[in-house]
Amino acid sequence: MLTDLYVFADSPVHRARPVVKIAALVVLCTSLFVCEGWTAVTVAGVLVFTGFALAGLGPRHAIVSVRPALWILAAIFAVQLYMTDVVFAGFIVARFVVLILAAALVTLTTRTSEFVDGILSALRFAPAWVPKAQIALAVSLFLRFVPLVRTALDDVREAQRARGLDRNIKAILVPLVVRILKTADEVSQAIYARSFD
Amino acid sequence: MDTRDVVFIALFAAIVAALAVFPPITLPVVGVPVTAQSLGVMLAGGVLGAARGGLALVLFLALVALGLPLLAGGRGGFGVFLGPSGGFLVGWIAAAFAIGFLTELFWNRLNYIVAFAICVAGGVVLLYAIGVPWIAAVAKIPVGMALTGSLPFIPGDIVKALVAAGVIVTVKRSYPIITPRARAQKQT
Incomplete structure (x- = not known):
């Protein structure tokens, strides 16, 4: 059987429509790349943290999502530390972590079937x-x-x-x-x- | 694009997904796991051809993005595209298309050497030409340094190209699917 990464729960985040969640994710990612700097990352980090808390997801889910990218993030941190300073290196890595966690929040709270149904029903309006x-x-x-x-x-x-x-x-x-x-x-x-x- | 093509696309996307069960070997230091899945990318292009191979990867990656843990190691969701190595995943589509295009082009002269060269051109050269600048851009490091960091994966990808070339040539002999590009143009 095919299982998705959905974590069962009932929360405002789970109940939000998939379209809304994807739109929020796109806006968040774009703004993180447009307004660079610790302020944007901190704001986004707080938003994502609130989302995790609302959805009842624990630190375990966050760690599982970030772990596959851990080594490459460490390498990037080392390169940035060597080229610039610790503040900028930390910013680059923190931005990746926030991006990955924001995406994980959408993935963990939405069933794949909801996405597929959403896409197939949106196809009715396609040209x-x-x-x-x-x-x-x-x-x-x-x-x-x-x-x-x-x-x-x-x-x-x-x-x-x-x-x-x-x-x-x-x-x-x-x-x-x-x-x-x-x-x-x-x-x-x-x-x-x-x-x- | 008739129903038969759609079925080929769906089933080959399923093959790429199934190849995730070959256990990945994670190289220390750099961390992108070496998996059999990029072998599936070469096969999609070399067995199905440009359009169908590329679309098989589009379908596969779309469902990965929607949250099915189909990548090696049970990864999936939007996060894998937003991480540093997302460019390599997006590059799979271009790699499968390019390998398919070249395979169609050289179909009548396809032997092991030609197939291997095609797999290296699409699955290594083109893939890294997309993935490496992507890492450099999102991690704000120079392209040269991103390339150095990616070098340890190239031997693994060359081995995969060797295997894929063998499979493509054998499948061509036993169950050919591709219509060669030159003849297809004459028919239309």
Whole structure:
């Protein structure tokens, strides 16, 4: 099954419409890059902190979100410290942390299905040249087939392990890709047979 | 773009997502994990071609942005694009498109060497040409220094290009999907 990063809770942040949250995120990110300096970062940091508190998210969620970028942030801090001073180096890293946490706040409080529904309903107002039905088909096929491809990958790895080839990544990828391409042809035949277009 | 193309796009995006289960090797000091996922980017272009390969990555990255933890190590959400290495993710779209375009162009002469050169051009040269200035811009460090910091990843990406070239050539022999660019133009 596909799970998203959503953390279950009921709060004003959770209930806000996805469009509103994305708009807020875009405004925050843009203003952080337009007005540089500690003031902007502090204001944004307080806003994000309030958001985390309102949504009932703890420091654990914040740490998990920032951790993947930790090493690269440390490297950037070192380079900036070497080139400028500690204030500017701290500002650059603090800005990244605030940006990542703001984005995490949106991600952790919104279900992927809410976003997808929002996008698909917004597509009704899209101009005629946008292939709405095809976008909807691609998104739903993708969500359906990620677990299937994972199963196929496991099958192929098992089969190649029996041949002693489980460390050979090419011996795993070729059967996987060919199998998925065949599946794709079968699925599109099935869609044609049901007169989807 | 008919239904068959849409299905190819969706299923190849799913392959890129599934490749996240190969455990990532995180290099010390720099921290961008070396994953099998950028291998999926090369394959998307080399197996599906320019338009479908690029769109497969657009679909995949859109759903990552919407909060599915599909990147290696279970990462996802808007944050990964706002972090310092976001340029490499956006660059995947361009890399898949470029690899697909070149593969279509050289389809009739495609062998292991050509496929490897194509994968390096799109998946290493072009990708770093997008990702490195991006780091330099958002972290306010000189481009040269950002490039030095990215150098440790290049050997890993070259190995991935070697593997991807092998897969692309074998898949071309067993289940070709791409219509070569020259012939496609004659037909229209």
